Amino acid sequence: MDSFAPALLTDQYELTMVSAALRDGTADRHCVFEVFARRLPTGRRYGVVAGTGRLIELIRDFRFSPADVDFLRRAQVVDDNTAAWLAAYRFSGDIEGYAEGELFFPGSPILTVSGTFAECVVLETLILSVLNHDSAIAAAAARMVTAARGRPIIEMGSRRTHEDAAVAAARAAYLAGFASTSNLAAGARYGIPTTGTSAHAFTLLHDSEPAAFGSQVAALGKNTTLLVDTYDIAQGIRNAIATAGPGLRAVRIDSGDLSVLAQHSRELLDSLGAPDTKIVVSGDMDEYAIAALAAEPVDMYGAGTAVVTGSGAPTAGLVYKLVEVEGKPVVKRSENKATVGGRKTAVRRHKPTGTATEEIILSQRAPQHEANDRLLQRPFITAGEPAEMPTLADSREHLRQCLISIPWEGLKLSAGDPAIPVTIVPTT
Template identity: 60%
Template sequence: MNSADLGRRVGVPSTALFTDQYELTMVQAALKAGTADRHSVFEAFTRRLPEGRRYGVVAGTGRLLDAVENFHFDDEMLTFLRERNVVDGPTLAWLADFRFSGDIWGYPEGEVYFPGSPILRVEGSFAECVLLETVILSILNHDSAIAAAASRMSVAAGGRGLIEMGARRTHELSAVASARAAYIGGFDTTSDLAAGFRYNIPTVGTSAHAFTLLHDSERDAFRAQVDSLGRGTTLLVDTYDVAEAVRTAVEVAGTGLGAVRIDSGDLLLVAHRVRQQLDELGATGTKIVVTSDLDEYAIASLAAAPVNAYGVGTQLVTGSGQPTCSMVYKLVARAVSADPAEPLQPVAKKSLGAKSSVGGRKWAARRLDEYGVAEAEVIGTGPVPDGLADRQLLAELVRGGEVVAREPLDAARERHIAARQGLPMSAMQLSKGEPVIPTEYV
C-alpha cells in the first residue's frame, strides 16, 4: 500500500503544543501527588447531536493517529515551556521523554454515531492520556462536523457529482482537513491541491471570472481555455450574458464541450434554459455544473433541475451552520495504581444540568431489526449481551503506542456509505428531527 493511499505523513511537525496549558499543569500536579501513573480510561463522546441532525459521522481518525504518533516535545518546545514557567523542572524532564504508550479504540472512520456513542476510548496512564485531550477533540470536532454536512449534501445530491471548493473560505490548514472530511462524507473531488497531494483526493478546476475578464472578448477567453485544456473542459458562462456565452462556448469547443458552469442567478431557472439551449445546439452530452453559496437545502431544491454536479464552498467548510460536534473527552474509569491488571473503578462527572457523564469503560454495538436496519445504539460496561457480540463498533486503533489501523481514505468513504444505508430511511430527511435511533444503556 503506497503512501498516497494512506496520506503523505512526511515532514509532519510535532503536535505536542496543540493543547491547552491546563493539560500540562494537571500532569505536573499529578506527578507531585504520585497519581500520574494511575491506569486510566478516557472516552470521547457527544451528549447530543447538533440541533436537528439525525446522525453524526466520525471523521478525522486518520489525522488523529498521525497527531498521536507525532506528539512529542522537542528542545525548542521545552525551552518555550521553561521560559514561560508553564511547568516545573521535573515535569519538563518527564515531557522530554514523552511518547504515548497506551491503547486507543474507536469507531472506525466513516461510521455514524449518536448521543453517548463512545467514539474514542484512550487507555494508559492518567498523564499520557490527559495530554492528548485537546488535540483529539480539535480534530474530531472539526472533521466530524464537516463530514456530517457533506453527508447531508451527498444525500441531497442523489448521486450527482459533488465538488469541494471551500479552501478560500477557511484557514489554509483547515481547508485541507475539510476536503478530506468532505471526501469521506460523499464528495467526489476537491479544488484544493494540498488536499489532493496529501490525501490523494481527485482534484478539479478550470477557470474563474477573472480569466474571462482578462481577455478582449468572451470568445477569446473560451478559445484560450479550450486550446490549453481541450474540448472536455468546463467553461464558465455567467460573466456577461448566459445565453450568448453558451452559444459562443459551443461554437468554440463544438458539441463535444465537456461542461458549462453557472455561478449566479436563479440556478433552477437558468439551468433549465441552459440545458434546452445546449440540446438545441447539439451539445446534448455537455454537462451543467452549478456553484454559488450552495448548502444541502439549495442542492435539494435543484433536484428537478438538469444539473450534473454541484460545487460547494462556504457552507461545507463551516459545517452548514454546525461547525463543531460538541464532543467532550472525559475520564470514565481509573485504577489506584499503574498496573493494567488493577481493577478499574468507574468515575463520572455529576454536574447539574446536562453536563454529567456515565462512568465505566464502555463497549458499543448497533442492534438491527429483522430487516437488517439499525434500531438502537446499545452501550454498556458489563458483558456484551447475546446477539450483539458481532455488532460491536469499537475497533483497535493503537496498541502499546503503535498505530495498528491505518487504512486508505477510500475505505472510510465506503464505510460511511454502507453505514448510512444501514440507517432507517428517515435518516435521509433534511428537516430537523431527533436522532434516527435511540441510545440505550445496559
C-alpha cells in the first residue's frame, strides 16, 4: 500500500468547512480547539497520552503538494479559491498540551490548538487518528506492565494490525514500559530494543526438534530462546537443554494452560541443571492473563493482539472540539455531547507525599496554585515553530512517575471510578 503525505490523511468535511469559511469570510477568525475524552473506556481508571511526539512531526510536515491539490481539484472536492489556500498552507498557530506519557481523565484538555479557524480545523483528523490510536495502545500496555509486576514484556503484535499501525503501536507500548519489540522498523525508527525467537515453522522445517534447536543455537549461540511446544513440551525442554546445555538463555511456551506448564517447566529445567534458563510465555496475553500468572515462575511475557488492539478499547475516545472564537467561549449543547466553553488550564493536585488527589480544570483563567500543584500543559508549537520535544526515553520515565503518583486503587484492573476526581470549573 502506498504511503500518503500527512495532508491527505484528512476527512473531506474539513475541506468542505474551509471552502465555505473562505467564501463567507470566517476562515480567519481566531479559534481554540481542544482534544479531550468525555469518558474513559469501560473498566479503565486512567488514560495515557501517547503519540504527541509523532503528531508534532506530522504537523510540521503538513503540506498540500501540487499533486495533492490537483487531485482535490479533479475530484471536485475544492474550488479554485480553496485550492490556492491549500497550496500555501502552513500551520502558523499554537499548540500546547499534556506531556507524552501523562495520565488523563474525563475532560482533561490534553491538546489545545489555536489559530485561524481554517488552519486549525484542517488538522482534526490527523490529530485524532494519531492520539486516539497511540493513547489506546499505551493505556492497555501500561495496564499490562502493572500486571507484570516488574517482569519484562515483549511487544509482538505486528502481524495483527496494519503495517504502519504496528510501528506506532510498538512505540506506544515501549512508552508504556514494555522492554522490547519484535518490530524491526520500530527499532530502526525509534531506537526501541528489538528481540525475536523463532516460529513453529522453523521446527517443522527440520527432520527433528533437536535438529531445529541445533541449527538455531549454531547460528545464534546459547543466548537465544528456543520454542519448545511444537510437539511435547517436556520433551522439548529436554531437547533444548541437551542441545544448548544449561547455559541456554530461555525457552518459550506459546500454548496450553500456561499456569500449569510454567510450574512444570521450571521444575524440569531445575532438575536438568538449568536453573538460570528463563521461561517466556506468549499466546493471547492481555493484562488479565498476565495478572493470573503473577504467582507462577514466569520470567517474561510476549504480548501481541491485545496490545495492538488496545486490549478491548482500540480507541481512546478522544474528540476535537471548538471551544473559543475570538476570545469568547462557545458551547456545544447536544444531548450527551455537551462541552464546556473556553480555553482550559489544568493542574494536578498532590499530597505532600506526592500522591495525586485531584485534577483541577478552569476555563479562561489560570488556577490558583497550591504548594504541591503541577501544571499539566506545555508548549509544543508556538507561532508555527515546533518546540524541542522530549525523547521517547523521557516520556517513558514521565509515565512511570505518573503511575507511581496515583493512589494504588487507580492501578486496579477491576472496573471503578477514575483514579483521581476531575473538577471542571466553567467560565463565569
